Amino acid sequence: MGAEAVTPHPGVLLVPFPAQGHVTPMLQLARALAAHGVAPTVAVPDFIHRRIAGSACGGGGGGVALASIPSGIVPADAGDDTPPPGFGAIVHAMEHHMPPHLERMLLAPPPRGGSSSRPFACVVVDVLASWAVPVAARCGVPAAGFWPAMLASYRVVAAIPELIDKGLISESGTPISSDDIHAHDGRRAVTGLGGILPAQVELRADELPWLVGDPATQRSRFTFWLQTLRRARDLRWVLVNSFPDEAASAARGHDGDARQGPQVLPVGPALLPGSAADGKPAAPPSCGNNKNHHQRQQGSSGSLWRADSTCMGWLDAQRAGSVVYVSFGSWVGPIGADKVRELALGLQATGRPFMWALRRDPSWRAGLPAGFADPGARGGVGKVVDWAPQEDVLRHPAVGCYLTHCGWNSTLEAVRHGVPTLCYPVSGDQFINCAYITGAWGAGLRLRAMNRDDVADGVARVMDDGELGARLRGNVRGLRDRVVTAEARRAADRNVGAFVDEIRREADHKPPPLPALIYSVL
Incomplete structure (x- = not known):
């Protein structure tokens, strides 16, 4: 019998920000990509890897591999009870310790039978882990972004330069008194955030997402966001963990502005547990017969x-x-x-x-x-x-x-x-x-x-x-x-499929056309 032609699965490396609320949806995205014939590997810092690799399914399942990146901030013998490092320690590790290790992953020889001269056809980077974007660029690997939160918060962060230009926030990110800011319940509030959010969405002036902690911490966080935005300009796509009615409630008139940057693909419903393009529940990844129901849930969610x-x-x-x-x-x-x-x-x-x-x-x-x-x-x-x-x-x-x-x-x-x-x-x-x-x-x-x-x-x-x-x-x-409707899941799944098609074209070294992506929920 002659050998049958097999189309190799393109490898994709996914890099989450190392926190539970970021790792979980990144694992879900990896499984959605695997369902479209991609070979995904989720690369996490060692202190995250230790926690989830020992759980049922090793934190992976569904065709997802898990890799560890040395962080340099947690002893090798740290146990499960060791508190996670703080934001400052994580940022220092991402900027100064982890890049060379990621670079070695991206430049490693491809597996035998690989479809290209590199092991990974694309890097999907959590936007908050933007440290990986210049690493991918140095290695000549296309980079996509992933925003694990709602589309509205992505729009607010992406609009920081616009908010500065409009005089709504200062160069350090603090709110500036203007006609858009009014008194509400004895506190300053802003409605619609200069047209970026719908009119029924009201935020207090001290509730912008980068205003965390004392003034010194706020300045540090805002500097972090400005650096993140500069790096995000080099992303070709941003996959967003949003769903149709979340985006449909957003303010009008900003889609065109957003499309001047990375292409935005809402994929939220495709990441739901048990998602399938036909809307039927999918079987959870198998973890063996010796684990109870709740252990399977924990392992499959990472x-x-x-x-x-x-x-x-x-x-x-x-x-x-x-x-x-x-x-x-x-x-x-x-x-x-x-x-x-x-x-x-x-x-x-x-x-x-x-x-x-x-x-x-x-x-x-x-x-x-x-x-x-x-x-x-x-x-x-x-x-x-x-x-x-x-x-x-x-x-x-x-x-x-x-x-x-x-x-x-x-x-x-x-x-x-x-x-x-x-x-x-x-x-x-x-x-x-x-x-x-x-x-x-x-x-x-x-x-x-x-x-x-x-x-x-x-x-x-x-x-x-x-x-x-x-x-x-x-x-x-x-x-x-x-x-959770089947229609919403199919639309999101088509976005995942369109993204995978672009990855395949890159892996095959074909000139990539403009992405024919689906914006049905924008």
Whole structure:
């Protein structure tokens, strides 16, 4: 029998920013690319690799390989309990230690039977990991960007030069008083951000995504963003983790401006767990028969933290729609002992069952009332866990409210499972996400302040059986139905396919035509 012609799979190297909210969607993107015949490798710093390589499926699955890049900032013998490095240490490692290691990966000899003279036909770089863009350029490898958050926050960051030109922000990123900034609830607020966001999206003047920390930290973060934007100009494409109605709610008149830079491809619905072009659920990657359901979920998502799956049995014992789920994610730092105490007392004052995912760390749990986190405390009405299998929790029928920091992954999970939210954004793009949840989508309410009375009142309003609660639940379920529809998934999958076609043309050394990409959701 003659040998059959086999089209080699082009290799693609994906480089996420090393945080849970960035690694998870990058792994999902890698699986979406693998479904289109690409051989993806996700390259993460060693301190991330150690956490997920030992989990079920090695953090990969679905045809995805996982590679480790030495970071130089975590001892080789660091265990799972070692706190992750801070933002400054991560940026230093990305800029000064990791580039030569990535360069060696890109210049390594291709695997036998490879389709080109290089092992990777393209590098997909998390926009916040822009350090990898000049490395790819030096190696002659085309680079694409990936924005793991919503399209609106990408537009806001990409518009920094425009905001400076309009006089809305200073050269250091701080807001400047103008006709666009007005008083609201005793604080300065900006509506629409100079036409970049829709009119119903309002941000306080101190809630721009780069305004994090004290003034010195803010200046440092803004410098980081300016450098990121300079490097992003060299990207050919930016794949965005957005969905149709998120972009359709955005302000008009900016699509043309955006297209002068990298080509923007919304791919969010194609990254949903179980996505398939025909809209039918896909089987999860196999992890062997000796792992239970919750371990498979953890491994396939590449979680950096070991989830406490016992909380699912506790949820099974609760009434439908009765539980308040509380989580501020893994990247947001401690909110402070006073706020932790007020949140605990507020949850207790609701009289409702609650589950609180709160890291077992003194800096995170400082302020908890004595015995509050003990098993069986409060007669089993509440449960505090170190880390929860969030997808499983939010899809559970017992959960009726999600008190969240509004990270984009958490926002997507709440929408996907039809859970209304009580929002308490802390930093970065969370304020933009919150403004959409509470304004453009009407799918949740913002917590006025972190004190016991406002917590109890906010929970009661979200879970109200009257008109307000019904409206919130109806809005989030309507949004869910549009996000997970087979049509939305097919449109996003076509964008992934168009991108892969461009990669193949590059790998075959054919002159690349202008990308025939799909902008149906812009």
